[in-house]
Amino acid sequence: MSKIAIIGAGITGVTTAFALRERGHKVTVFDRHRYAAMETSYANGGQLSASNAEVWNNWATVRKGIGWLLRKDAPLSLDLRPSWHKYSWLTEFLVGIRNYEKNSIETTRLAIEARQHLLRMAETAAIDFDIETRGILHVYHDAHDFEQAAKSNKMLQAGGLDRRPVGAEEIRTIEPALSGKYHGGFYTPSDFSGDIHKFVTGLTAHCARTGVEFRLGTNAEVMAERHGGVRVEWSPEPVGSADRFALQESFDAVVICAGVESRHLAMTLGDRVNIYPVKGYSITVQLDSLSDQTAAPRVSLLDERAKIVTSRLGSDRFRVAGTAEINGFNRDIRSDRIRPLVDWVERNFPGISTRRVVPWAGLRPMMPDMMPHVGRGRRKGVFYNTGHGHLGWTLSAATAELIAMQVGPAH
Template sequence: MKIVILGSGVIGVTSAWYLNQAGHEVTVIDREAGPALETSFGNAGEISPGYSAPWAAPGIPMKALKWMFMRHAPLVINLRPDAHKVGWLGKMLLNCTSAAYAVNKSRMVRIAEYSRDCLRDLRAETGIHYDERTQGTLQVFRDPHQVESAAKDIAVLKADGVPFEVLDADGCVAYEPGLKKFKPQIAGGLRLPGDETGDCFKFTNALGEMAKAKGVTFRWNTEITGLETEGDRIVAARAGAERITADAFIVAFGSYSPFLVRPLGINLPIYPLKGYSLTVPIRDEARAPVSTVMDETYKVAITRLGDRIRVGGLAEINGFNMALDPRRRATLDKSLTDLFEGACDPAEALFWCGLRPMTPDGTPIIGRTRFSNLYLNTGHGTLGWTMSAGSGRLIADIVSGRKTGIDATDLGYDRYLSERQAGHRPALAA
């Protein structure tokens, strides 16, 4: 089949790779001048199946109120009224129950574990390099209450067979020696040895070049303005006056996906969750992280990428505002200098922000739509890099009519239609 993929972030490019491998003629279209120039450009660098968890969790509403008065808050909400924002927040709040959290986290871990395995196979097959490391993730708790709260995550990890280690302060420093000066402030840690790290931008560009060499076409600087339909099919994507035809279309536009499909009656519950990062050269190897350390207090990940440190995280609910807020930079600076003082000079950092496409339940939307040849691969939130290879493989199998490597029946847009029919309740069955 001739397939058009709309979007060239890490999700779009991995989708292109696997569809090409399945024997399809693939074209990727993007408004940017190259791959991974928006949300995939400067993310935290984690490939963290074990840390895959929805932001919608028990206790989050109360925490959000408390965070409003914190100087270094992990979540910031612009309170200006906006119908899209209010509706999305309402759906998210419905998922802040223990039952919904367990189902949503299990779904997310399922995709993320599968994705990590797909990435390992891809790496072995192609020899691709992207400042990759396979030394796990360490979640650091500053407060004993955080250690207690981790019990719900540990229960899901056990149920899904994900390896983990619960550590004291000495154990944390044993795995990450750069934390030595911070040790008195560590209440405990949770290590996920199966997690990996790497530069998403480097990966996406390298894989894009490999895909191009195998026949995938990339069209840059092309703005898609709409989709044309005939009956239950998409017949063309419009780029200004140009009509681009194909046998199938895949929407991988991230936070901008809802704008493209809303005229078709598909109301994707995706909201842009703004995140920030710093990328800074290492000055002292002995004080730098070995892999990824997650600062649970500020929801900030500090990741080793070759000779650089990537500090990424935070969540800002502020629409499509792309301004770089110095207050968010101050939070990233604080987390870095607290945990890895002297490893680098934050003043040398590149400060960046991007919009993560977040669903209310945290799970991406992967699969078919009511249009027979229109597919979705979007809504990955903060975990696009973690879930990219698996999501690309899944959509390729779905489009090709092949059996998927994991159960994908609860990952599609239909789950939101089911919730609507059930009175807006979150789906509680995997």
């Protein structure tokens, strides 16, 4: 039985633990939080969306981004203060435009494959995660955006996705609660949504029952051993000067699933993984009354102009998420970024009370080419499953299987 350490107990870390334990490995998961799924896996948009697999690396995104720089309520916010990390990432983002079509098709295929793995995990672990299998509806306000979406749809179809155009009247049929005027939309009946935090919490409990050890609330560092394998040194959080890295253990291999902290860990292991933290925001609207619940949509939505996604989480919660903020490791929840999400709800679903709204912000771990970093490091026994960006919930079950195959069977 091989001993495998995993750094990170978010969606990628816990799905990786599941896949490795199934193959007979002895798995230990480290995370600095006392509980699993407390960072980017806490309150995302909820969508498991192959229909959102188009990577951002294209000139249309760049042009829109430049136009948004001076708008406080724009979907993108960029702090222009100089930073080598930020500008090296942005440069590589521009270089990635040449692979826009290839990467979009590959991401679509991976997202479709991930569905079967995630649903199997949920069934095996008997997880209730507020799944809604009513598809995802993308809506467009004008003909130009709709025509651009039709071009993008050809790539998604090349990746194997069944996604069809719908007119303004059919939008009302698919989701009667949606108000406002729309030119048209695209509907993906095979996509679905759910609560990522509930899923990871449930899968963590299942993994613990099957023998995975979780060392939560620990600050961990990883060192590669000279002749193969790794050593993990850790201590409880918060770290005091006397007990810093007081404990250590050797493992046959390590999988780095540490989100935005993966770049730092990779550097200590001699690898370059140029992840940048791109902040996203969400609000969870509490649907306290029957009238609120009736007024809220059941179908998961994406408003292309506002770059806002929504998911219905059970009968009494409505998740609304969006925006991208390029501002380093800043985790502040800014009211000027939350306000557009609340305004969007009030404008599109005026029957919903926004009296009780829970705001949240998380840092998406994004590679400049928008592709997850899955594979071996330079040192023997070092692996990475990280950098999924805004598609961690969508892709993680597939990349967990990929990395488990690369680690190989237990011995």
